[in-house]
Amino acid sequence: MKLETLLIITGGGIIFTFLAYSFRKVFRLSFLRLIYGSYSLEFFQAYKKYYIRSPFQYCFRDEFITHLLFVLEKHHSVPAYKSPKEIYFEKTPYFIPYKEFLKQKGTPHCFNAFSFRNPDFIIKALGYQDIIAGSKATIVFYFMNDLFFMGEYIFKKPRTRIKESLLQHFLEDQQVDADNFYIENTRQRTVHFQDTGFTVDIRYITEENPSIARHLRDYLNQAKVKPLKVEA
Numbered sequence: 001m002k003l004e005t006l007l008i009i010t011g012g013g014i015i016f017t018f019l020a021y022s023f024r025k026v027f028r029l030s031f032l033r034l035i036y037g038s039y040s041l042e043f044f045q046a047y048k049k050y051y052i053r054s055p056f057q058y059c060f061r062d063e064f065i066t067h068l069l070f071v072l073e074k075h076h077s078v079p080a081y082k083s084p085k086e087i088y089f090e091k092t093p094y095f096i097p098y099k100e101f102l103k104q105k106g107t108p109h110c111f112n113a114f115s116f117r118n119p120d121f122i123i124k125a126l127g128y129q130d131i132i133a134g135s136k137a138t139i140v141f142y143f144m145n146d147l148f149f150m151g152e153y154i155f156k157k158p159r160t161r162i163k164e165s166l167l168q169h170f171l172e173d174q175q176v177d178a179d180n181f182y183i184e185n186t187r188q189r190t191v192h193f194q195d196t197g198f199t200v201d202i203r204y205i206t207e208e209n210p211s212i213a214r215h216l217r218d219y220l221n222q223a224k225v226k227p228l229k230v231e232a
Helices: 001-022 024-036 042-050 064-072 098-105 162-171 208-227
Strands: 080-082 111-116 121-132 134-146 146-157 180-184 189-195 198-204
Touching: 042 111, 042 121, 064 146, 064 198, 064 208, 080 146, 098 121, 098 134, 098 146, 134 208, 162 180, 162 189, 162 198
Parallel strands: 080 180
Antiparallel strands: 111 121, 121 134, 134 146, 146 198, 180 189, 189 198
16 A cells, blocks of 8 residues: 555544544434434433533423422411312313424424433423413423323413413312412322412422322432432
């Protein structure tokens, strides 16, 4: 082999190695996006590892436990009301698979992902913005291990009477003075309404899936004792 040819091959190899090393993050992220999708834990974790920040806007910046605590562990001091009506969230079927939902709903406005160990589960939260009962809201859909189990409306500056709209639908205009209360039905479905004075949060949850309910209870019990390690 001629020296000139050898130098060209060697130089090309060096350039290729340099480029591969320089763009390794881009290559890996592109591969993960292709295999798992942009709104996946795998892509989300890798991006945060490389760039410290999330590739997407967060739906919320506090811990997942804060969105679960009051709706799952009902406080005796908070009034609860029974409703004969079906409790659903945005007419979205509970336990719809994650990929099917994302395909139907489209690109979200915001995204959060959490991975927990002991109990072992993954939470993904997809958020969209819309006008609900006359006020702008962030609408968050929660998935555990790729099954939808909880929805949440977050109103930061409601311009209309959100509570009255909720009561009209579920309790037929029953008088409720409290700004923190539950609405329940007979199918292990619960709505939690809370007006903090700064935001109005309405969460809809079902405990009809035994596996999801068990994971949530285990998570809640452990979080009371010590903070759980969050993987992402």
